Amino acid sequence: MWDCFGPLRKMRGLVSRRDVLRVGALGVAGLTLADVLRQRAKAGTTAARGKSVIMIWMRGGPSHIDSFDMKPHAPAEVRGEFQPIRTNVPGIEICEHLPLLASGMDKLAIVRGIKSNDLGDHTPHYILTGSPDRGKRPAFGGVVSHLQPRTDGLPPYVSLMYDPPKLYDNEGPVYLGPAHRPFVPRAEGLENLSLVKGMTLERLRERRELLRTFDAFGRAAEHASMAGIDAFTQRALEIVTSPRARDAFDLKRESAETHARYGKYCENFLIARRLVEASIPVVTLKVGDWDTHEKNFIDMRDQLPKLDRGFHALLTDLHERGLEKDVAVVLWGEFGRAPRISRGDGRDHWPEAGAAVLAGGGFRVGQVIGETDAHGGQSKGRPYTPGNIMANLYRHLGIDPATTILDHNQRPMSVLDDREIVRELV
Numbered sequence: 001m002w003d004c005f006g007p008l009r010k011m012r013g014l015v016s017r018r019d020v021l022r023v024g025a026l027g028v029a030g031l032t033l034a035d036v037l038r039q040r041a042k043a044g045t046t047a048a049r050g051k052s053v054i055m056i057w058m059r060g061g062p063s064h065i066d067s068f069d070m071k072p073h074a075p076a077e078v079r080g081e082f083q084p085i086r087t088n089v090p091g092i093e094i095c096e097h098l099p100l101l102a103s104g105m106d107k108l109a110i111v112r113g114i115k116s117n118d119l120g121d122h123t124p125h126y127i128l129t130g131s132p133d134r135g136k137r138p139a140f141g142g143v144v145s146h147l148q149p150r151t152d153g154l155p156p157y158v159s160l161m162y163d164p165p166k167l168y169d170n171e172g173p174v175y176l177g178p179a180h181r182p183f184v185p186r187a188e189g190l191e192n193l194s195l196v197k198g199m200t201l202e203r204l205r206e207r208r209e210l211l212r213t214f215d216a217f218g219r220a221a222e223h224a225s226m227a228g229i230d231a232f233t234q235r236a237l238e239i240v241t242s243p244r245a246r247d248a249f250d251l252k253r254e255s256a257e258t259h260a261r262y263g264k265y266c267e268n269f270l271i272a273r274r275l276v277e278a279s280i281p282v283v284t285l286k287v288g289d290w291d292t293h294e295k296n297f298i299d300m301r302d303q304l305p306k307l308d309r310g311f312h313a314l315l316t317d318l319h320e321r322g323l324e325k326d327v328a329v330v331l332w333g334e335f336g337r338a339p340r341i342s343r344g345d346g347r348d349h350w351p352e353a354g355a356a357v358l359a360g361g362g363f364r365v366g367q368v369i370g371e372t373d374a375h376g377g378q379s380k381g382r383p384y385t386p387g388n389i390m391a392n393l394y395r396h397l398g399i400d401p402a403t404t405i406l407d408h409n410q411r412p413m414s415v416l417d418d419r420e421i422v423r424e425l426v
Helices: 017-029 031-042 099-103 125-129 140-147 201-220 229-241 243-249 256-277 296-320 386-396
Strands: 052-057 084-086 093-095 108-112 157-159 282-286 327-332 355-360 367-369 404-406 412-414
Touching: 052 125, 052 140, 052 256, 052 386, 084 099, 099 296, 125 386, 140 157, 140 282, 140 386, 140 404, 243 256, 256 282, 256 296, 296 327, 296 355, 327 386, 355 386
Parallel strands: 052 282, 052 327, 108 367, 157 282
Antiparallel strands: 084 093, 108 355, 327 355, 404 412
C-alpha cells in the first residue's frame, strides 16, 4: 500500500547513499509510493487506456443450481425450492429471485459448467490468478500492474475485498514484488491520497527543493543511480495533490437516489463503477457470503435480491455512461454447490461445476455458454475453467496470455498456462 509523508530525518554529519535514497523517496511522498512508480516504469510498457475489468467474488461459492443454472425438471432433492423465470432472451431462464437481471439478460453471458478449485476449499486463488496452483502465481490485477504501468497518477489495481492491512493472500503479487499489490482504499489507504494534516502545497514545494539539493549527494555516491528520482517524485506529488484519485472513492458525490438504487451492496458496486470511470484497470470486490452448507434457501432468498439490485444498477450505469465495451465485468464464486440437498436444506462444496456471469467488455452477450447434466453436477463436454475466462479478460486489456514474466529464480512464467479463451464470448 502507499505510505505518504513521513517526517524528514534530521541529517547530521555525512550523508550516506542510503540516506539519499531514503530522502529522495520518503521525504516527500512515501517510500512505497515512489518506489511503486519507479518499478512500474521499468516494465517499459504503457497501459491500455480506457479498458477496465471489475471482478466480483461471491465469497463462499454460490449455488449455481439455485441461481444461473436451474434444474426445474430434476428430482426435488436436486432442484430445490426456487422456480425459474423467463428472461428477455427467449429460451434462457434464471432464478425467480433475480428479476432485474432477467430483464437485462441481453446484456449478460452465462458460462455454465465451470470446473474450478479442485481442493474444494474457499481459497479463491483460481478465480484471482487463473491458476489452480495456490500461492504460486500473482493475482490478475498484479500482472496488469506489472505489464501496464500507469502514467496518469492513479493506482492500476484496487481491491475492495478487505480492510487494511489484511489483504487476502491470493491477491498477493508473489514474484512480481510488493509494488504490484492492490491499493486498498480504506482507513490509512485513503489518507495517503491527500496531504497530511498541517502540510500545505507551499511546504510541499519547499521539500521538493530540498530533494534537489540531496540529489547532488546521490550523484557523487558510489555507483548510485539517481537518474529519474525527480520524475518519480513529481508523479507521486501529482497523485497526492490531485483530487482525481480521492474523488473516485468519495461516495458523497453520489445522490441519495443512486445509493438507494444500488441497495445493500451499494458501497462496493458503486465505488467500483466510479473507479472504472476514472480508468482504473482492475477492481476486485466481494459481495455476500454464499457458504450455504445449511440454510441454503433461506440465505439465498435473502441475498439474491440484493445481488440482483446492485449488479443490475452497476451494469445499467455502465451502459448509460457508454462504458459497456471498455469495462468487462465478471461475477463468480470459487466453485458451485452440490446437486443433492443435504443437512436439511443445505448444499455442500462442488468444484466440478459452477457458473460465471460476464458483461461488457465487447463480449458477445445475450447467451448461455456451456451446459451441465440433468442434475447440474458435471459439464457436458469439455468444461471451461477460470483460466479460460481469465484469458478473455487479459485479451480485453490488450495483454497476450502467453506473455512471460521472470519469477524469483529468473525463470520465464507464462501469464496463464491454460490460456484458451472462451471462444463463444468473442
